[in-house]
Amino acid sequence: MQTVLKADNIKVQFGGLIAVNNVSLSLERGQVLGLIGPNGAGKSTLFNAVTGFAPVSSGTVTFLGQDVTKLPPYVRTRLGMGRTFQTERPYEEMTVLENVLVAAFLKHPQRKEAERAALDALTKVGLSDRANQLSSDLNLARLRRLELAKALALQPEVLFLDEIMAGLNPPALKEMIELLRTLTATGVSIVMVEHIMEAIIQLADHVIVLASGNKIAEGAATAVISDEKVIEAYLGTD
Structure with missing residues (x-):
């Protein structure tokens, strides 16, 4: 290994x-x-x-x-390296997709590629149906999934x-x-x-x-x- x-x-x-x-x-x-x-x-x-x-x-x-x-x-x-934090830090005035886009842009400067990576991450964590919802409307379990999606949008080798x-x-x-x-x-x-x-x-x-x-x-x-x-x-x- x-x-x-x-x-x-x-x-x-x-x-x-x-x-x-x-x-x-x-x-x-x-x-x-x-x-x-x-x-x-x-x-x-x-x-x-x-x-x-x-x-x-x-x-x-x-x-x-x-x-x-x-x-x-x-x-x-x-x-x-992709990581989450103990305290959720969503951009509450932004949608779920926009939150993940912020992370995706680090690896994908072009918006189309960043959106593809962000949507893929949201699909993996089961939040694709919430993409256009404000992150402030998410409950704790979904906020944790959003944090995970942000980390996954970085396409990490290690989480x-x-x-x-x-x-x-x-x-x-x-x-x-x-x-x-x-x-x-x-x-x-x-x-x-x-x-x-x-x-x-x-x-x-x-x-x-x-x-x-x-x-x-x-x-x-x-x-x-x-x-x-x-x-x-x-x-x-x-």
């Missing part, structure tokens, strides 16, 4: 605070890597460091064989999903899991920060657990979540 992403000994330090302490990860094409851990564990910081939204104090990030450690986010995006399942009701959660399965079947790789263990167990090929900025466990999801160190990190020693 082809390794599409490697992060070696990533350290992120803010003044005297070490948010991520020498953490490494690797991702193969078509695989799903889950990043889990209690609040404040360093998951989102590591996620942001790999995608270029947080400065790396030491270590290297390699994407598709290229060292991207010092490249800004928009360059990494052009190379094939970085930051708590995309948070707050979804059981039917919407099931639909999102099935949608992500469909995407990985096409060869898209995924790195996901997630608190919902059901999604991690069903989707992740490999899981890394962080606590206080350190990697405390990694492996298959079912093995990792039964690890005593992981249980202690989530629930405490009592």
Whole structure:
């Protein structure tokens, strides 16, 4: 299998605070890597460091064989990184299609090509029938799909999903899991920060657990979540 992403000994330090302490990860094409851990564990910081939204104090990030450690986010995006954010950020005065077009223009300067990419992304996430609706009218589940469509319009090699399942009701959660399965079947790789263990167990090929900025466990999801160190990190020693 082809390794599409490697992060070696990533350290992120803010003044005297070490948010991520020498953490490494690797991702193969078509695989799903889950990043889990209690609040404040360093998951989102590591996620942001790999995608270029947080400065790396030491270590290297390699994407598709290229060292991207010092490249800004928009360059990494052009190379094939697409990401969502914890908080939905739609342009509320614009339609669903126009929202996705904003992302599509990064890869497709010509409007016709950008529209084709945007509509294709909306079709993949099941929002093509909402293309001309204002994004402000979407419920939470559809807003999450809109965020995913914006990332897909960039035609990414790797999707970085930051708590995309948070707050979804059981039917919407099931639909999102099935949608992500469909995407990985096409060869898209995924790195996901997630608190919902059901999604991690069903989707992740490999899981890394962080606590206080350190990697405390990694492996298959079912093995990792039964690890005593992981249980202690989530629930405490009592």
